[in-house]
Amino acid sequence: xxxxxxxGRQGPWGWLFVSPSVLVLGLFLALPIVMALxxxxxxxxxxxxxxxxxxxxxxxxxxxxxxxTEDGLDRTLFxxxxxxxxxxxxxxxxxxxxxxxxxxxxxxxxxxxxRSLLRTTFYFPSVTSTIAVSTIFLFLxxxxxxxxxxxxxxxxxxxxxxxxxRGIVWVTLGNLGLADPNHPSGFLTDHGxxxxxxxxxxxxxxxxxxTMILLATWTTSGTFMLIFLAALQDIPRELExxxxxxxxNRRQLLRHVTLPALRPVLFLVLTLALIGSWQVFDMVYVMxxxxxxxxxxxxxxxxxxxxxxxxDYGQGAAIAFILFAIxxxxxxxxxxxxxxxxxxxxxxx
Amino acid sequence: xxPRRTTLLALTTGxxxxxxxxxxxxxxxxxxxxxKTGGKQELTVLIGTSGxxxxxxxxxxxxxxxxxxxxxxxxxxxxxLNQQLGQAFAGNNxxxxxxxxxxxxxxxxxxxxxxxxxxxITDVEDFSATLRQSFTxxxxxxxxxxxxxxxxxxxxxxxxxxxxxxxxxxxxxxxxLRRVAGELTDGSVTGLVTSSEYQRLGAFMRQAGGWITxxxxxxxxxxxxxxxxxxxxxxxxxxxxxxxxATEVDAGWAGEAFGKGTAAMTIEGSWLAGALETDFxxxxxxxxxxxxxxxxxxxxxxxxxxxxxxxxxxxxAAVELVDFLTRPDQxxxxxxxxxxxxxxxSAAADYLAEHPGTEAWGASGDGxxxxxxVGGFDRVVGQFNTDLESLRTADPAxxxxxxxxxxxxxxxxxx
Numbered sequence: 001x002x003x004x005x006x007x008g009r010q011g012p013w014g015w016l017f018v019s020p021s022v023l024v025l026g027l028f029l030a031l032p033i034v035m036a037l038x039x040x041x042x043x044x045x046x047x048x049x050x051x052x053x054x055x056x057x058x059x060x061x062x063x064x065x066x067x068x069t070e071d072g073l074d075r076t077l078f079x080x081x082x083x084x085x086x087x088x089x090x091x092x093x094x095x096x097x098x099x100x101x102x103x104x105x106x107x108x109x110x111x112x113x114x115r116s117l118l119r120t121t122f123y124f125p126s127v128t129s130t131i132a133v134s135t136i137f138l139f140l141x142x143x144x145x146x147x148x149x150x151x152x153x154x155x156x157x158x159x160x161x162x163x164x165x166r167g168i169v170w171v172t173l174g175n176l177g178l179a180d181p182n183h184p185s186g187f188l189t190d191h192g193x194x195x196x197x198x199x200x201x202x203x204x205x206x207x208x209x210x211t212m213i214l215l216a217t218w219t220t221s222g223t224f225m226l227i228f229l230a231a232l233q234d235i236p237r238e239l240e241x242x243x244x245x246x247x248x249n250r251r252q253l254l255r256h257v258t259l260p261a262l263r264p265v266l267f268l269v270l271t272l273a274l275i276g277s278w279q280v281f282d283m284v285y286v287m288x289x290x291x292x293x294x295x296x297x298x299x300x301x302x303x304x305x306x307x308x309x310x311x312d313y314g315q316g317a318a319i320a321f322i323l324f325a326i327x328x329x330x331x332x333x334x335x336x337x338x339x340x341x342x343x344x345x346x347x348x349x
Numbered sequence: 350x351x352p353r354r355t356t357l358l359a360l361t362t363g364x365x366x367x368x369x370x371x372x373x374x375x376x377x378x379x380x381x382x383x384x385k386t387g388g389k390q391e392l393t394v395l396i397g398t399s400g401x402x403x404x405x406x407x408x409x410x411x412x413x414x415x416x417x418x419x420x421x422x423x424x425x426x427x428x429x430l431n432q433q434l435g436q437a438f439a440g441n442n443x444x445x446x447x448x449x450x451x452x453x454x455x456x457x458x459x460x461x462x463x464x465x466x467x468x469x470i471t472d473v474e475d476f477s478a479t480l481r482q483s484f485t486x487x488x489x490x491x492x493x494x495x496x497x498x499x500x501x502x503x504x505x506x507x508x509x510x511x512x513x514x515x516x517x518x519x520x521x522x523x524x525x526l527r528r529v530a531g532e533l534t535d536g537s538v539t540g541l542v543t544s545s546e547y548q549r550l551g552a553f554m555r556q557a558g559g560w561i562t563x564x565x566x567x568x569x570x571x572x573x574x575x576x577x578x579x580x581x582x583x584x585x586x587x588x589x590x591x592x593x594x595a596t597e598v599d600a601g602w603a604g605e606a607f608g609k610g611t612a613a614m615t616i617e618g619s620w621l622a623g624a625l626e627t628d629f630x631x632x633x634x635x636x637x638x639x640x641x642x643x644x645x646x647x648x649x650x651x652x653x654x655x656x657x658x659x660x661x662x663x664x665x666a667a668v669e670l671v672d673f674l675t676r677p678d679q680x681x682x683x684x685x686x687x688x689x690x691x692x693x694x695s696a697a698a699d700y701l702a703e704h705p706g707t708e709a710w711g712a713s714g715d716g717x718x719x720x721x722x723v724g725g726f727d728r729v730v731g732q733f734n735t736d737l738e739s740l741r742t743a744d745p746a747x748x749x750x751x752x753x754x755x756x757x758x759x760x761x762x763x764x
Contacts, residue, residue: 028447047438047460055460073732099521143599264553294735308432309457310727313439322718 018147040317043044045306063318073194078192078319081297085278087205088213088298093273098336100224100269101262108227108232119229126222134286137215138162161211164224165293167203177191178266212283220276224269231265232258267338270329299323380662390420390666395437397430397653398622399687400627400714406686407674414673420666435476435598438462441660445667449485449492449656456701457656464657465491470675475693477650482564483719484654492654495677496689497697498618499717500552501709502526502640506633508538508613518764523582523756524558530591533613542612543603546734548720549616549741553579554643555718556643561730561756566723569760571753572746578643580745587741595735608632619653623689638709646716652692656661725759 015022035051041062044056054258067078096176106112107119125133141161148158150295159166205213235258243257281300284290290297290305299319307316343349374672383574394411398404404426411422423651425444427433429527431453437443438460449457457463467473473481480494502520512533520526529538531632543549547561554560559575562568570576585590607615608629615621616639624630639648654672679697680691684700690711691697700710721730732755736748 030516045456045460046435047457047462049439049441072758073728077728143597160597160599165355211530291735292738294732305728308429308435310725311453311460312725 032120036317040321042314044309045315047315063314076195079196080294081299084322087300090211092216092277099221101228104228113193115133122225123222126218130282132285141211159207162208163292163293164207169204205346209296231262235261275327350352357464381741385662392422392586394424395427395447397427397448402687410679416495443658445661445663447656451722452727454722458491459724463491464659464664465489466657468670470672475695477713478479479717479719483722492656494652494654496691497652499648499712500616500618501636504614504635519637522640526640534591539593541614542593542606543616545594545737545747555647558644569753569756573750602763619688619690638711647713661734729755729759739764
């Protein structure tokens with residue numbers, strides 16, 4: 001790992017050459033982050049300069065406390081947004097990764113006819129702007145929209161998708177007759193965490209949120225397909241041939257040859273999906289701004305709302321930093337789970 | 350490790366330098382803005398418009414002022430008024446004159462961003478007392494309302510006749526409303542469709558004798574029996590299916606449902622007239638006062654005010670412009686252009702005489718309630734509105750109790 005030492009005046013010259021990008025990064029990335037961190041410690045209404053004293057008062061961690069520990073509307077809303085986004089992540093990340101991988105393997109087959117056409121088709125939703133797709137979805141999933149018309153042909157009466165705040169867990173249990181979602185009672189409603197009852201925590205994504213998850217999966221799986229496809233084409237053919245000589249079947253090939261070879265890319269895709277889904281904003285903005293019943297409220301949107309609608313910029317910044325911590329933690333956990341394990345310690349699960 | 354430490358050091362140095370540079374140059378703080386006097390003044394106006402008609406009307410009024418005063422006025426249309434104003438205030442570079450929405454008023458006024466000019470306006474007593482109360486902060490009239498509109502019950506004449514109803518059936522009480530809504534509901538037509546916000550349902554709280562806060566907006570009165578009675582009445586009609594919220598009938602807002610003919614009645618203000626004319630011309634409708642509740646008549650009045658920035662360098666000229674824009678003749682011209690009822694009572698009387706049939710949208714007097722204008726109250730009413738979405742199945746007492754406790758917390762923090 002020994003690197004040759006820099007000779008003579010190379011060091012300063014190096015700094016000189018990278019200084020433009022360091023300057024740009026510092027000015028547009030590092031500096032704003034530091035400024036935002038400072039704002040998150042202030043009670044600032046956005047009508048004065050927060051960096052020279054003035055009206056913005058320093059309140060320490062009050063903004064964070066209001067969101068995390070003090071009972072009140074802010075904490076309830078924040079907990080709701082965390083719940084919503086957690087369900088979003090939980091469904092969206094595996095769905096879009098799985099779909100992306102499946103699509104990539106389909107279009108990677110050498111025997112498949114019309115491969116380019118299929119690749120373009122699958123990638124197409126990713127090129128379209130989310131705002132445009134969201135607007136179309138709004139029409140498709142109206143109470144009397146195209147989706148419900150289709151469903152009515154097979155005798156199903158679809159819900160009013162984007163106006164339905166019921167959580168799908170309770171809807172399913174209710175339909176199976178296992179629970180009564182309209183009159184919850186007992187332990188689940190009497191106890192809770194962060195101002196939200198367990199009944200609400202466990203309700204699952206609402207019907208409206210599930211529709212958004214569908215949309216997001218559809219639009220992003222194309223991008224992931226492309227990444228997976230590039231990686232699949234990098235797998236040496238010899239590997240597959242050797243495996244074939246060993247007499248593996250297709251499932252074993254996938255599990256012991258293809259997936260291990262894809263691991264770095266899998267990590268990339270999962271990380272991208274994870275970060276992207278904790279920051280979901282544009283769809284929420286277009287499709288309901290938290291409605292129905294706050295079930296599409298996400299931390300990113302709540303941050304925007306706190307800052308620009310309620311003029312509580314401190315809280316908005318605090319939410320952004322909590323979100324940052326969550327994303328870091330999730331990515332760290334995932335890196336640990338996908339770490340390169342010593343093959344001698346047993347087969348990879 | 351050595352290279353990494355150097356990187357860190359360089360980065361920190363860079364950031365510190367940039368921070369110093371950034372802070373010292375661009376922000377100027379403290380002290381009063383120096384006023385530019387004499388000569389030609391250049392004013393900027395930022396409006397959040399309801400549509401083409403309003404933009405054109407404000408532009409026309411501004412150019413009339415330009416001719417009269419010799420100053421120049423640049424009218425800009427905001428795509429997101431509150432966000433743009435927030436950024437402008439934070440950057441110390443606000444427009445001279447701008448619309449202020451009622452729910453942002455307290456925030457801007459308490460932040461010292463608004464120049465209180467009420468006393469410099471000609472004949473200021475002419476503005477209705479309710480509206481002046483909405484824009485008073487620290488016992489000073491901070492800004493004057495640009496126009497006003499109160500809620501009326503709007504009925505579709507064709508559907509009314511088809512249901513076999515006559516003008517004698519126009520609802521005067523809650524019971525009447527319930528009865529006609531039942532008769533109008535038929536197949537795809539719902540008797541009454543409104544949005545689910547407190548900005549509509551609150552009128553019923555007022556008719557029952559209640560409201561969210563006391564008149565001085567210092568105490569919460571949300572969990573009163575009057576408010577409960579109002580919400581239970583609404584809930585009753587929702588459960589009968591004679592009253593639905595706009596989202597339930599696939600409409601973006603109640604006016605759309607009304608225009609499409611899926612709603613026989615709706616509750617909206619004068620902006621409905623302009624919207625129907627643009628999107629659904631040829632629909633015949635009648636505007637009635639809202640029915641009376643147990644405590645008599647009640648409706649809600651909405652408005653924006655003309656804010657003048659404290660940081661403006663042309664405050665005198667800006668106030669002069671506002672004075673011009675709120676002159677009776679200008680207010681009537683705006684009303685003719687996009688249906689806004691003048692906020693001056695003298696002008697409103699003239700305007701309503703000219704436009705018979707819209708009196709209900711220009712209601713004034715005791716039963717008229719302005720929106721809550723307390724700082725930090727935005728998310729409280731936001732949560733209230735969210736709770737009201739599910740009023741049909743929810744417990745109204747619980748909704749009001751939540752509103753009470755959240756509101757008390759906000760009032761406590763705001764004072």
